[in-house]
Amino acid sequence: MDYFAQQLINGLVLGSIYGLIAIGYTMVYGIVGMINFAHGDIFMIGGFIALISFLILVSFGLTFVPVILLIVLLVAMLITALYGWTVERIAYRPLRHSFRLAPMLSAIGMSFVLTNYSQIAQGARVKPVPPIITGGYTLHEGVDGFVVRLSNVQIIVVITTIVLLALFTWLVARTRLGRDMRACEQDQTMASLLGVDVDRTISMTFVIGAALAAVAGMMYLLYYGQVDFFMGFVAGIKAFTAAVLGGIGSLPGAMLGGLLIGLIETLWSAYFSVEYKDVAAFSILIVVLIFMPTGLLGRPEVEKV
Amino acid sequence: MKSLKLIGLALGASLALSTTALAQDISIAVAGPMTGGESAFGRQMKNGAEQAVADINAAGGVLGKKLALQVGDDACDPKQARSVAEKFASAKIPFVAGHFCSSSSIPASEAYADGNVLQITPASTNPLFTERKLWNVARVCGRDDQQGLVAAEFIAKTYKGKNVAILNDKTTYGKGLADETKKALNKAGMTEKMFESYNKGDKDFNSIVSRLKRDNIDLVFVGGYHQEAGLILRQMRDQGLKTVLMAGDAMNDKEFASITGPAAEGTLFTFGPDPRNKPTAKAIVEKFKAKNIDPEGYTLYTYAAMQVWTKAVAKVGSTDPKKVMEAIKAGEWDTVLGKMGFDAKGDIKAIDYVVYKWDAKGNYAEINPKGS
Numbered sequence: 103m104d105y106f107a108q109q110l111i112n113g114l115v116l117g118s119i120y121g122l123i124a125i126g127y128t129m130v131y132g133i134v135g136m137i138n139f140a141h142g143d144i145f146m147i148g149g150f151i152a153l154i155s156f157l158i159l160v161s162f163g164l165t166f167v168p169v170i171l172l173i174v175l176l177v178a179m180l181i182t183a184l185y186g187w188t189v190e191r192i193a194y195r196p197l198r199h200s201f202r203l204a205p206m207l208s209a210i211g212m213s214f215v216l217t218n219y220s221q222i223a224q225g226a227r228v229k230p231v232p233p234i235i236t237g238g239y240t241l242h243e244g245v246d247g248f249v250v251r252l253s254n255v256q257i258i259v260v261i262t263t264i265v266l267l268a269l270f271t272w273l274v275a276r277t278r279l280g281r282d283m284r285a286c287e288q289d290q291t292m293a294s295l296l297g298v299d300v301d302r303t304i305s306m307t308f309v310i311g312a313a314l315a316a317v318a319g320m321m322y323l324l325y326y327g328q329v330d331f332f333m334g335f336v337a338g339i340k341a342f343t344a345a346v347l348g349g350i351g352s353l354p355g356a357m358l359g360g361l362l363i364g365l366i367e368t369l370w371s372a373y374f375s376v377e378y379k380d381v382a383a384f385s386i387l388i389v390v391l392i393f394m395p396t397g398l399l400g401r402p403e404v405e406k407v
Numbered sequence: 408m409k410s411l412k413l414i415g416l417a418l419g420a421s422l423a424l425s426t427t428a429l430a431q432d433i434s435i436a437v438a439g440p441m442t443g444g445e446s447a448f449g450r451q452m453k454n455g456a457e458q459a460v461a462d463i464n465a466a467g468g469v470l471g472k473k474l475a476l477q478v479g480d481d482a483c484d485p486k487q488a489r490s491v492a493e494k495f496a497s498a499k500i501p502f503v504a505g506h507f508c509s510s511s512s513i514p515a516s517e518a519y520a521d522g523n524v525l526q527i528t529p530a531s532t533n534p535l536f537t538e539r540k541l542w543n544v545a546r547v548c549g550r551d552d553q554q555g556l557v558a559a560e561f562i563a564k565t566y567k568g569k570n571v572a573i574l575n576d577k578t579t580y581g582k583g584l585a586d587e588t589k590k591a592l593n594k595a596g597m598t599e600k601m602f603e604s605y606n607k608g609d610k611d612f613n614s615i616v617s618r619l620k621r622d623n624i625d626l627v628f629v630g631g632y633h634q635e636a637g638l639i640l641r642q643m644r645d646q647g648l649k650t651v652l653m654a655g656d657a658m659n660d661k662e663f664a665s666i667t668g669p670a671a672e673g674t675l676f677t678f679g680p681d682p683r684n685k686p687t688a689k690a691i692v693e694k695f696k697a698k699n700i701d702p703e704g705y706t707l708y709t710y711a712a713m714q715v716w717t718k719a720v721a722k723v724g725s726t727d728p729k730k731v732m733e734a735i736k737a738g739e740w741d742t743v744l745g746k747m748g749f750d751a752k753g754d755i756k757a758i759d760y761v762v763y764k765w766d767a768k769g770n771y772a773e774i775n776p777k778g779s
Contacts, residue, residue: 105621112617116611226442226443232667256645326610326638328610328638330444376603376604376615377577377603377606
């Protein structure tokens, strides 16, 4: 039981990071109807910006960790959001009324551009940082000496995810911007006739998605202690899978999908073989899609007349 | 318009000049992971090769010509290694010091054999590299069947009756080393409690770490590279595990400590007796220190590979790879690592592995320094 609890913690933390990235995929799909393949790389850029701003702050002699983390978080979100906005502006907006595949191809191209750009700008090496947050709590000590540990980094990752998820759910459900986003999701032409600035709303969607990816990038840096130019690819694929599993277009679905992928991977390697964890995760995705083609929380696509 | 033509002419002339200058040189190459997760080792090899070429050229070169060094990057990827090898073969380069990862060295060696290129690896320890009866391969480092034996002997002695787990990353090097260690450990009368593999490039090892915790593992042997080993160690300490991590020679770069921080303390690995401490290396170590480079890990091994080839070429009087390889296997060579002789397969005759330990300050040292 203790062992299961520990593995549950491992899976939930991993799933939170996947979920944060998956939200970016799902929001863009919901509104523009395209899959933003460059999103994984936006996540990677977020990780790098977090690393750079962290190193700059430390070189200024700042040592109080909570302040550092807060500044790094804000800087990473801001600059990565700018990247998200720019990518949409130059690579997707000009193609919005083109044929359906054009923005997708442009997204794949953008993904290559971002990967190679950071390889050239930051070097092709893995960049490690020594542990920033250490320590943790012992939750339970079993009779057989098995100790269930919750580390401080894990607490930070989970709390940040919950807070941000709550914040963005509120944003979509209760604010003017959220209402515009939902209007664009239903019918862009009608929304613009009713005075919604469609371009601005779509831009904001990319900005929010990128900001969340930056948070995920920073959590990744804190949790694993390294970033490299290629990390966006695998993380992006996993998060995209999570978004599809949860029902692409659905915000809670993305989070649920992320948590599920994290849990399946972890529990599979906990009780079966570590080698086949990805096989397990993707097999379950296939089974779910056969029986629920729109994913767990997705709505069936209604043909718009 | 006229001036443009003139510039073109001048450019063409200078280009012709530079190619004739190059034709005077003998081009040789160093190949390894200059980018990617293992680039720390690629840098070691490049440093060693550059210093060796500079020293050889300063001493008059070889056969009256200067050496020119080319650098190949395989990113520790078998496909890329193969294409680098084909590129060097078609450029008629007679000698390559490389590669680092066994999974790169082995496919590359076949392309070199076809393309008439002599290959000495400073670092690839998988037995298969020299076991395929290729005419063109040799290595200046040890083999994993010997390395695994030393690791297993150490474990059987120090961790007798304790719980041991073995992990590997499924690469040629990692799996090979883990298998050899397991074999030797079982022979010594110990059975590991867990034998698992993970994917190279994985970042999240929390699930495996919890398994180690459940099985009360005292020592985990990792057949793999330092990136993943570092993350496993970090995540073990985060989960409150005091299990000791032991690994092979792919840990001998200070980058390991920058991944783990102070958690590196107590981590063990096997490697040849510290090349920096050899009396034959003293003068060259000073040269590196003057450039602010720590010639750790495989730096001096790469230097030695360059020396062996140069000396054999000088003896044969030609760079013909087949003749040079015959001479290398027949002779005995003075290198920065001491005297070196090769057997018919291309392995060095005297191989010695010792156990190293990391301290909290990010340095490592032999557990029982023997000197040499």
